[in-house]
Amino acid sequence: LQAFSFKLRGAYNMMSKLPKEQLEKGVICVSAGNHAQGVAIAAKTLGCDAVIVMPVTTPQIKWESVKRLGATVVLEGDSYAEAQVYAKKRGESENQTFIPGFDHPDIIAGQGTVGMEITRQMHDPIHAIFVPVGGGGLIAGIAAFVKRISPEVRIIGVEPTDANTMALSLHHGQRVVLDQVGGFADGVAIEQVGLETFRLCRELIDGVVLVGRDAICASIKDVFEKKRSILEPSGALALAGAEAYCKFYNLKDINVVAITSGANMNFDRLRLVTELANVGRQRKAVLATFVPEEPGSFKRFAELVGKTNITKFNCRYEPEKKQSLVLYSVGLHTKFEIQEMVERMESHKLKTMEVTNNDMLKDHLGHLMGGRTNVENELLCRFVFPERPGALMKFLHALSPRWNISLLHYHAQGGMGANVLVGIQVSSNDLDKFRYHANNLGYEYEVEIDNEVFQLLMR
Structure with missing residues (x-):
């Protein structure tokens, strides 16, 4: 049995410590993905019943995979919070042990075995370990072990920019609840870190790096091209953070470790990953140029583009303004090349702007032009x-x-x-x-x- 994520470690560690008579009554948890599989596999291994409560919004592919592992799946509530309320009430009424996703000492210790393996297998000095952060169980466990064995090693969390509850909590000195959580890296889409995980992280970790979904997608693509493995977004999160950190501090010739924490990728998500990966590695930029409707103007635009590799091109005439808007994607480039092109267009009175990082353009407007x-x-x-x-x-x-x-x-x-x-x-x-x-x-x-x-x- 394979879980394709680290979540099995904590679930098995906690469940294996339950008294036999309590284990026989079964366990219950709430999860929309990897923790559910971890609990299901641990229950199958230990020979006990497991009830997995998942929000009704959980994709069928996820709850079916948990069901195949032998667990009882219950779809309840529109959100994780609603599902958790139901799971805890049902656990109490049926005397089942609730297995939390991250906020329990045994769960944290189980996830910390990742840190133990790193220190055993890495014989050269490690500058930093980059860990994806959702509820904080993985980074708290790794930090607790590694800081005791090798206190000089930096433990750095990585969060998506739109799911940055640990970064905000550390900044304010108390746990922060997010009003909205970005769902792209769904494995770390948590509104609030755990009480125990925050206590440990506040004491032990060295900081948090924030990355956007473009950078995450670029890391997914990099791993696939080099290793032919496909990571889920939260599994590629630490790799994106490690690269951003090393680039910002211009670090070279040092050893860093990035935890690729999960590979439960939905196949239909790959299209979106592909679209965003080239932006994340600056292999694609999107520009908008206004071209006046007059003889020779479009030829002048094409001449100014020159030998630049154009990968996508849209043009729409605006009769009222007597001009056309050209929306186009530029292939492999540097920031200097893009800036130079914008300045070149502007010098010939062709108003141009870079719109690469506009999320609404990526998701919608590129398809609606016209x-x-x-x-x-x-x-x-x-x-x-x-x-x-x-x-x-x-x-x-x-x-x-x-x-x-x-x-x-x-x-x-x-x-x-x-x-x-x-x-x-x-x-x-x-x-x-x-x-x-x-x-x-x-x-x-x-x-x-x-x-x-x-x-x-x-x-």
Whole structure:
């Protein structure tokens, strides 16, 4: 049996220490992925029953894989928090032991065996160990062991920029609860770190590096190209952080370790990883240039592009402004080359801007180019829909027919929830009412009306 993540270590360590009579009554846990598999495999090995509670939004591929391991799967609640409340109540009523995902000394100790293996196998000095951080169990366990054996080794956590609960907690000196958590690296998408894990991390770790999803995707691609292994986003997180750290401090000829903590990748997510990986390694940049509609102007634009490798090209005429907007992707490049191209275009009075890092462009606007219009009172929002039957109807019941939907673009993200761009006609007098209904919907969302790339491409 294989779990393809470190979570089995902590689950087995805690469960193997339970008294026989308690183990026979079974265990229960809540998880949307790797911890569930760890508990299921530990239960099968130890010969006890396991109930795994998962949010109803959990992709079928995940709960089916847990079911195949012999555990009883219960889908309950729209979120991890709701599923956890149910799991703890059921555990108490049926006298089953609750196996937490990270916040327990035995779980932390089990994950710490990773640190033990590193120190045993690495005979040369280690400058730093980079560890992905969700609830904090893995980094707390590694830090507790390594700092006792080799206190000079730096233990550095790595978090996504949109799931940075440990970094914020360390900064404020107390545990912080995130209002919204980015779901791309779903294995570390935690609202709050554990009480015990935070206590240990506050005392033992040396800092936290934050990385974006482009950098994570680039690390997934690097590992695949070099090792032919496919990591899940949270499994590639530490590698992206190690590279960013070494690049920032210009570190060379030292030994660093990055924990590739999980390989439970959903195959349908690979498309998104592929799209973002080249941006993360600066192998692709996206530029927008305005070309006046006059004889020879487009030829002048092409001459200014020169021998630069263009990998994607979109052009849309704006009759009212008597100009065309050209949106194009540039292949392998350096920052200097991109800056030089922008300056070259500007010097010939072709207004140009780099829009590579605009997330709405990556997810939506690159597919919608050409839909230019001015809609009265249009409020632009990005929603994350849970990928389950009825998610769209729940959205429509909450907002329609109160307001007219003027735009809708759906972009699935491979089991992480659907990224949906929505235009809604809301008058200024109705904004508070709209926010009330949108907040009660329970879907993560952002208002994007001021997004500069939307103004360029769609208005």
